Amino acid sequence: MERIPDTGRPAAAQDSPFTCLAPDGGARFVLVCDHASRALPPEAGSLGLDPAELHRHIAWDIGAADVTRALSAELDAPAVLSGYSRLLVDCNRAEDDPSRFPEQSDGTAVPGNAGLSAAEKARRNRLYAAPYHDAVAGMIARAEARLGHPPAIVSVHSFTPVFQGRERPWHVGILWNEVDGRLANPVMDLLRADDGLCVGDNQPYSARQPEGLTMRRHAEMPGLPHVLFELRQDLIDTRDGATAWAHRLALVLRRSLELYPPPFSRLASGDEPV
Template identity: 40%
Template sequence: MPDERSTHPSEIRRLLGDGDPSPVTVINPEGHSPFLLIGDHAGNAIPTVLGTMGLTEDDRHRHIAWDIGTAQLGDELARMLDATFIHQHYSRLVIDCNRAPDRADAFPETSDGSTISGNAGLTAEDRARRIGEIHEPYQRAIADAIEAKGRDTILVSLHSFTPRMDGVDRPWHIGVLHDGANDRFALAMLRTLEARQHLIVGDNEPYVMDDTDYTVPRHAFSRSMPYVELEVSQSELARNGGVARWSQVLTECLRACQSA
């Protein structure tokens, strides 16, 4: 059985302590590429004061806690593209940075059969601490990078998905998500990936970009900014050389779409 969380959330005055990682990391902030890479779910850390949140060690390392492989993929793409990569360190189970903070599923109480007891009975103050110390610093870093890069920025949101969910296989190697708002670049990426006939490419699969998404709409839609949200199968990234292979594929496709 997992250990109980060390402190009830309502007893916490500050969420992140001196030994906890920063909520956001910016890789290659001076990158010259117009691409701005982001990783909403790249980390699986839990603030020390929250203990395990009732999670087993296995749960903390499986797909419910984070998008496995996206930190490594983003690091490699940042190097190959000379792009800036912004990602946050904390598990989506602490707060989901790709959800509006006023949504209930920003603080999930269950996920794919697991109970997250550390999210039961959260008060408004509990939520406010997670928003103020994790969610907003991450979103602010993205806004600051866009402001610094200027109007030619292309937002690339990196995610990964489990190849089997709720007992259903997901055959796609990669999915391209878009929502009809200035989605010319996203659709160009979809066509470019589909042209690689060895790939199974999902068009708004295995997820649909809709009103559950937060980061891309917040930053790209209001600015009419070109964007693409990519979902790569975790089985692909976990293969020997998988991150290197997908970094090469995505670098080639992103550059082709930029040129076009």
């Protein structure tokens, strides 16, 4: 199969902290991809890393951007993709989380992040993280104005097939916090209807833990329906694989609308789990 060109960012992107796709798309979903790129701005150099390290999972979610682009095209869904490597600043971590500017990742030291000053962290937050989150918030507001009701938020990530020497059996994991299952539950049911798939409920990571910032800020806190897909990288690291999984997810998301039809509402604080 044809390997996806390893550009580290969506093909249409320039040197920017985010890329927007289909801003006026007609879908009831807004897509986000926090770790779409392994790119670094010129002033950051390679953060002191051997360039080969920037092709690894520590720098980006391999295949996630390609799935997001294909999913956006198939659903006609607005999407926001990050423009820089999570090693520069992890947009999916809170500002007070040490892993937002990782000094080491998966056993690899990141010299360019060692002993960062508060001023440098603030600069990276201002230039690289804040614009991405502003773009996500703006895309959601734009979709809500167009639809007349809130959109559902779909996040796309990928995970390594082997971790600490152990194979991970899941083809796809569904991450959610067990409070708002309006989208996550039908999505899991539909994926599990395929006997050939191993589907993880909050595996290989758990959304019940507080690390993930993007979905908490833009979906959970405002009470929007949401789901986060974790796709195994060896299934989506080719163009055919990424396209096939985007098609699979598009079918599942469309079908989920039949099981929980719009208009979506905001789940108010204190509402019972769904």
